[in-house]
Amino acid sequence: MSVSINSRAEELVFSGIRQFANQMIDYPEAINLTVGQPDFPTPEAVKEAGIQAIRDNQTNYSHNAGVLELRLAIESFFKDTYGLKYDHRNEIIVTNGASEGLDSVFRTILEEGDEVILPAPTYSGYEPLVQLCGGKVVYLDTSSTRFQPTPEHLESLITDRTKAVLMNFPSNPTGVTLGTEEVEKLVRVLEKHDVFVVTDEIYSENSFNGKHCTFACYESLRDRTILVHGVSKSHSMTGWRIGYVLGPKKVMNQVIKVHQYNTVCASVPGQYAAIEALNNQRHVPAEMNKEYIKRRDFVYGRLQDMGIDVVLPTGAFYIFPSIEKFGMPSFEFATRLLKEGGVAAVPGSAFTQYGEGFLRISYAYAMPVLEEGMDRLEKFIGSLT
Numbered sequence: 001m002s003v004s005i006n007s008r009a010e011e012l013v014f015s016g017i018r019q020f021a022n023q024m025i026d027y028p029e030a031i032n033l034t035v036g037q038p039d040f041p042t043p044e045a046v047k048e049a050g051i052q053a054i055r056d057n058q059t060n061y062s063h064n065a066g067v068l069e070l071r072l073a074i075e076s077f078f079k080d081t082y083g084l085k086y087d088h089r090n091e092i093i094v095t096n097g098a099s100e101g102l103d104s105v106f107r108t109i110l111e112e113g114d115e116v117i118l119p120a121p122t123y124s125g126y127e128p129l130v131q132l133c134g135g136k137v138v139y140l141d142t143s144s145t146r147f148q149p150t151p152e153h154l155e156s157l158i159t160d161r162t163k164a165v166l167m168n169f170p171s172n173p174t175g176v177t178l179g180t181e182e183v184e185k186l187v188r189v190l191e192k193h194d195v196f197v198v199t200d201e202i203y204s205e206n207s208f209n210g211k212h213c214t215f216a217c218y219e220s221l222r223d224r225t226i227l228v229h230g231v232s233k234s235h236s237m238t239g240w241r242i243g244y245v246l247g248p249k250k251v252m253n254q255v256i257k258v259h260q261y262n263t264v265c266a267s268v269p270g271q272y273a274a275i276e277a278l279n280n281q282r283h284v285p286a287e288m289n290k291e292y293i294k295r296r297d298f299v300y301g302r303l304q305d306m307g308i309d310v311v312l313p314t315g316a317f318y319i320f321p322s323i324e325k326f327g328m329p330s331f332e333f334a335t336r337l338l339k340e341g342g343v344a345a346v347p348g349s350a351f352t353q354y355g356e357g358f359l360r361i362s363y364a365y366a367m368p369v370l371e372e373g374m375d376r377l378e379k380f381i382g383s384l385t
Helices: 007-011 016-027 046-057 068-082 097-109 126-132 152-158 180-190 218-223 249-262 267-278 284-305 332-341 368-382
Strands: 091-097 115-120 134-143 162-166 195-202 224-231 243-246 359-362
Touching: 007 126, 016 332, 016 359, 046 267, 068 091, 068 243, 068 267, 091 097, 091 249, 097 195, 097 243, 097 368, 115 126, 126 134, 134 152, 152 180, 180 218, 180 249, 195 218, 195 359, 243 249, 284 368, 332 359, 332 368
Parallel strands: 115 134, 115 162, 162 195, 195 224
Antiparallel strands: 091 243, 224 243
């Protein structure tokens, strides 16, 4: 073929998560601890709201920014939960999941050569979005600071090329959250620099140590903070693809244009399901969190009993133990664990080079699965030592 492909697209590679997951097809009996989504069903009332929307023929395009009633529900949720004030008319856009929201944001704010600072290890889906815009990711290594970005390190990375700092807490893959004190230290750095703050808080409702602290609550950053959120994790709605972006009017007036040409609007039946989730099912995340905490404590305890160094997660549903002492690359360790031990977990290298030496285990699984998985992991580690 003589016509050329966009070189930026050609340079993209499949995520390390996907590269590893593709091996699993040959090991159907393996215990799968890789999937990053709740194992709970979507709440019945939420499902019924989506079904009723279809029955009511709510299947046409919505406003580009989303169904008005959903934007009102989002406005109300953030005001009630975090004391944040966003105008549903021009500061909230409903997107096809948080992923499309991030894509639309980056395509709005980034230009050729712009840099985005991103604490790592981190979700592998961020860097490709930046690269497709002609930008560059600058990683803030947190692997030696128990996965918490320090203000000193952040300060050292900001240059005149920095366009944005992207935060993701609670974190995928580490499960680490930031408390108010930690956030405020970072805010004091960000206040001094004219950069966007893009904060992916899709796991905010899965915080285990009190209320989540959001970067969006700081008035000094209000005119340049863009908050990305959704119902995928909070209400076990990953396949419904409903996310949303909240930000200052001046920025959102531009984001909606990119979003419009990207997808027109989010799934309309899904939007009606999300209305029910945000208006009447706000209790659901806390109920799921009770189970996540039990699972986390079990997995954390078993890993400690195995002599593995691990940071206690305080959010999301991942744990990120160190496997450095076993003396092999994380991809090799995970592959051998799958083939010899019958357990699938994600190598830390799938979350940038700063995840090397670690393993991501998802505890979004029922206790019997986790129990068998930890038994097999312990047996596999015994075979190495």
